[in-house]
Amino acid sequence: MSDSDARSGITITLPDGSTREMPKGSTPGDVALAIGKRLGKDALAAKLDGEWVDLGRPLDADGRVEIVVPASPDGREVLRHSTAHVVAQAVIDLFPGARYAIGPAIDDGFYYDFELPDGGHFTDDDLARIEARMREIVTEDQVFVRDEVGRERGLAVFEDQPYKREIIEKVDASEVGDGTVVSLYRNPRADGGEFVDLCRGPHVPSTKRLGAFKLTKLAGAYWRGDEHGPMLQRIYGTAWESPKALEEHLHRLEEAERRDHRRLGAELDLFSFPPEIGGGLPVFHPKGAMVRKLMEDYSRAEHEAGGYDFVWTPHIAKSSLYETSGHLEWYSEGMYPPMEMEGATYYPKPMNCPGHMLIYKSRQRSYRDLPLRLFEFGTVYRFERSGVIHGLTRVRGITQDDSHIFCTPDQLADELASLLAFVLRLLRTFGLDEFEAELSTRPEKFVGDPADWDRATEALRHALDEAAIPYVVAEGEGAFYAPKIDVHVRDAIGRRWQLSTLQVDFQLPERFDLEYITPENTRARPCVIHRALFGSIERFFGILVEHYVGAFPTWLAPVQVVVLPVADRHQAYASRVADRLQADGYRVELHDAHSDTLGARVRRAKTEKVPYVLVVGDDDAETGTVGVNQRGSDAPERGVSADDFAERLAAEVLNRGAGLT
Secondary structure (H helix, E strand, C coil), X not given: CCHHHHCCEEEEECCCCCEEEEECCCCHHHHHHHHCHHXXXXXXXXXXXXXXXXXXXXXXXXXXXXXXXXXXXXXXXXXHHHHHHHHHHHHHHHCCCCEECCCCEECCEEEEEEECHHHCCCCHHHHHHHHHHHHHHHHCCCXXXXXXXEHHHHHXXXXXXXXXXXXXXXXXXXXXXXXXXXXXEEEECCCCCEEEEECCCCCCCEHHHCCCEEEEEEEEEEHHHCCCCCEEEEEEEEXXXXXXXHHHHHHHHHHHHHCCHHHHHHHCCCEECCCCCCCCCCEECXXXXXXXXXXXXXXXXXXXXXXXXXXXXXXXXXXXXHHHHXXXXXXXXXXXXXXXXXXEEEEEXXXXXXXXXXXXXXXXXXXXXXXXXXXXXXXXXXXXXXXXXXXXXXXXXXXXXXXXXXXXXXXXXXXXXXXXXXXXXXXXXXXCCXXXXXXXXXXXXXXXXXXXXXXXXXXXXXXXXXXXXXXXXXXXXXXXXXXXXXXXXXXXXXXXXEEEEEEEXXXXXXXXXXXXXXXXXXXXXXXXXXXXXXXXXXXXXXXXXXXXXXXXXXXXXXXCEEEEECCHHHHHHHHHHHHHHHHCCCCEEECCHHHCCHHHHHHHHHHXXXXXXXXXXXXXXXXCEEEEEECCCCCCEEEEEHHHHHHHHHHHHXXXXXXXX
């Protein structure tokens, strides 16, 4: 008999370590009220010993209770999941015979998938009707009642809902329960009826806790992501803890639309996705290719100064290489199909690391050779389903700025700290300076010696502490072969992007039998660090386009200066100004006076987001000056010495000043 069984009360431990004595059978809602009236009013759900529970769940034993409130990540997840249930109820009310599938919370919102009768499709007008019905359900203050039933009873409840039945039949514990019990939530209506959904929960106590929501868009979605399965109708929405938070989010969505790199890429003539080539395979136009070249040139120069050796590996390789590396065993679903040639099987490379392992192994290595830092801009090919391809941020041809650092165990901590500092410095150069990190530790299933894992994890932790950036520990989230650091950045509107990765690898040195000669003339395995800085050139390019709304800083802009003569008689002087700047190494365009009116030419240059537009007329030709229109400024400067402008431009480019956006 436990202590709690032997007494009438239970001890509740709160997140701050304090305790509360509560009567047995108390609920998390009671605990919240005992802490304070405000918390009791705000509470949405709770966690009991780390597991989600509803506020009404009776507590029969001692435990650790965390109250979940709306203005928190957990609280927003509960709000969004509960709002998704209200979407399903509204659709069932408005579209008799509709079948509902799944409706999870996602980043900043939720979705729900449906199959409409006779293959019907939702329209934008339907969204307004559904949202209106949702608000009626909120006003009705329907409670969320949890019910647990056996598997057969669950199948009977959803007799007319094949997608719910399929979930139960496959016993997906993440969605329905613990494998033997099916968890349902019922919303009783005032007319005596009820809406029932299949869910693990938890949910808000009643629909009156909802209301700051909006349905945002429609899409098609294959059931379970299987392109051979039924195509369902997906409703996306968002939900927040207050109308103000919702309004701020909708503003961010508008801003994200304004910054969409796919639209800007077309408008600024940077890149495109010709259907003749295939989905997820972009081509970069001259201006986009120039930005890409500048990114790569800067990165190469910094790597060269940082003691890296440049290497290159082929785009295809024999299957035996990927058998040795383990990719065919662990990663085959992400690889393109093989090619058979001259009795051998070849694959497009999914990663650069196997080739780098062979370069290390090509000759005997000594501890004096270490650390050995290999670097490559290598394009790899990974099969992404068409439904997840998204502009440059999710492509099938990925050019990685890939490094593999081979070092001794004693060098590991210092090398990781140096690498992370290198990563952050380069990202800051591109105008990204809000960093967060995630340290992913040993998972339940792993390869290698736990002592090696512990040493590598502490070395990664040391690197994060040295960099002094905030980080969280993702317990058990490392790859099966190594712990890692993922660096996240926030862009100009606060969105979080995962970019750089540092990963310590125990698997590949073993699989490729890598060795070095120690000072004692014995053989030892090197440590290997995988490091991607941009992650991929394509994705990083897309992030930069959105971060700067296409207005790249002057050092990175594909065209830095446009020179505009006021009239034909100023053409010769304008040409001399352009030639002088081009001779200094700047990217300059000269637009002839006869091509259009001056106002139209100025507007076009501004639309193209050129950092500087120089206008020259009679006075400028006589005195050697220019009129300077700087991007983002409404007040042109007149009579600026051409020499002074050239010096200003040089200083800005040399210092990689961000310029105005």
